[in-house]
Amino acid sequence: MRGIQLTGIITLTTALLLVTACGGRAPESATSEGATETGAVSSISEPAAQPTPTPVPPSPAPEPTATPEMASGEGEAAEESAQVETEPTAAPAEAMDWLTVSGKTDDGYNYLGNPDAPITITDFSDFM
């Protein structure tokens, strides 16, 4: 009798232990983080140890530096370093010749150039 009881107790205890170890939603796992992220700290698949991981994985891109993406191949890039880097994409503002743009200022004067230029030169003068 006693043996049976003992066995039973042991079995029960073992079962309990197993359940505790494997069960994710545990109050035990939540305590350490305070889980601000998603209310559900489910992470079922991951056992007790550290509940941290899943919710917000760090952004996959490790600070892209543009250059690695631009280069079609490192070997080529190395060779081209001695030459002019012309590969890339659209040439930005250099393509615009602002000498082709004209208009009127708010004061009604004729202007030439970029209407959004940081500097305006206003020439008060006569043609003679």
Add this chain to the structure above:
Amino acid sequence: MLGAEVGIKEEYVRSGQVRLAFAPMLDHADRSIQTHQAAECAGEQGQFWALHDLFYAEQNDLYGGDIREVIKQKAARLSLDQASFNACIDEQRYVDLVLAQDQARKEMGIRTRPSIFVNDQLVVGPQPLSTFTELIESMLDQ
């Protein structure tokens, strides 16, 4: 501004760093009125700066003869609808405008020719390109 203007255009206007504006000073009576309003007439057809540059390049011609005829002859060398331009001159379409602008500059106390504002900074009298370059660069650095 004259000589410095060419350099400013190439170094700063073309790249979009500087916008260049021109304001009339009518210091030569009717000849000034006619030339400035002619530039406005050319501006109707996108040729303000072309006529502006031509007037400065051939400035001496503006002092003699019938000024309206001189103007029409010069404008004939530009890409203009000559009939429209001449009509504008004959109508004196922009006389009131240039007179008003001239009056405004007098009220601002601008008397010396040329008077050039680089943003709010005033530069008086003809200056070499270097004067403007230094001023522009210091402003761009800010």
